[in-house]
Amino acid sequence: MSRALGPEAPAAPPVEPEHAIDEAGGTTAQHAERASVDTTVFDGVRDRATAIVARYPQPRSALLPLLHLVQHVEGHVSRAGIAFCAEVLEITTAEVSAVATFYTMYKREPVGRHLVSVCTNTLCAALGGDDIYAAVRERLGGIGHEQTSADGTATIEHAECLAACDLAPVLTVDYEFFDKQTVESAVEIIDALQRGEKPHPTRGAPLNDFRSVELLLAGFFDDPAVGGLAAVAGPSAAEESLRGARLAEERGWTAPPVPDEGGSA
Ligand code: FES
Numbered sequence: 001m002s003r004a005l006g007p008e009a010p011a012a013p014p015v016e017p018e019h020a021i022d023e024a025g026g027t028t029a030q031h032a033e034r035a036s037v038d039t040t041v042f043d044g045v046r047d048r049a050t051a052i053v054a055r056y057p058q059p060r061s062a063l064l065p066l067l068h069l070v071q072h073v074e075g076h077v078s079r080a081g082i083a084f085c086a087e088v089l090e091i092t093t094a095e096v097s098a099v100a101t102f103y104t105m106y107k108r109e110p111v112g113r114h115l116v117s118v119c120t121n122t123l124c125a126a127l128g129g130d131d132i133y134a135a136v137r138e139r140l141g142g143i144g145h146e147q148t149s150a151d152g153t154a155t156i157e158h159a160e161c162l163a164a165c166d167l168a169p170v171l172t173v174d175y176e177f178f179d180k181q182t183v184e185s186a187v188e189i190i191d192a193l194q195r196g197e198k199p200h201p202t203r204g205a206p207l208n209d210f211r212s213v214e215l216l217l218a219g220f221f222d223d224p225a226v227g228g229l230a231a232v233a234g235p236s237a238a239e240e241s242l243r244g245a246r247l248a249e250e251r252g253w254t255a256p257p258v259p260d261e262g263g264s265a
Pocket of ligand 1: 119162
């Protein structure tokens with residue numbers, strides 16, 4: 001049933017051919033723009049891209065790991081990376097850009113050999129996170145948020161809560177944790193990275209580098225290129241995090257029952 005209209009609506013202007021949506025969900029102009037970008041830098045990972053897409057019933061669901069694969073190749077999501085994802089998934093570059101600019105793990109500028117994320121959220125800040133961030137950025141040459149040191153060693157960023165408040169203040173290097181930091185210990189980590197060393201994270205897997213971790217995040221966990229399964233091995237839970245659960249078990253504490261839909265416990 002059609003809706004009754006008031007006074008006759010003005011006719012819509014004709015759609016220019018280059019703006020018409022085609023079967024692939026994009027306009028002719030968008031496909032032309034996509035085709036004009038050179039994506040040959042990704043030729044070496046096209047098989048991996050195909051393997052990622054095969055994991056999902058719908059190709060577009062593969063976008064997040066595919067963007068990590070792009071960062072493995074280029075260290076950030078470039079215009080070519082966006083065109084590559086659009087091409088592989090047969091979606092528009094606008095759709096890829098919308099996702100790539102929404103999540104902070106996708107970088108718009110090239111990241112250095114390592115990504116240093118200093119938590120400056122409430123609890124870490126109260127326990128020294130801001131001082132640690134200031135000391136780290138000074139050690140890297142006075143750079144700012146999402147900037148890279150002149151020698152390419154590291155990119156620094158403010159991080160929101162890294163879900164390790166019981167171990168605050170914390171920082172991560174390439175997403176591996178360094179717990180209970182001080183200004184001095186954080187500066188030592190930076191010095192080691194600048195010497196080309198890979199200091200041991202407090203817990204979790206051994207340190208690698210940003211681009212290698214991006215291959216892991218694309219879902220290639222046992223790839224020899226990043227050290228095989230050893231690259232993801234390592235205990236990730238800290239004693240401090242387990243203590244509460246152990247106490248609750250010893251004392252028979254349980255979580256309150258979830259109220260049913262009627263609101264009674
Ligand atoms: S506030 Fe830093 S880990 Fe939660």
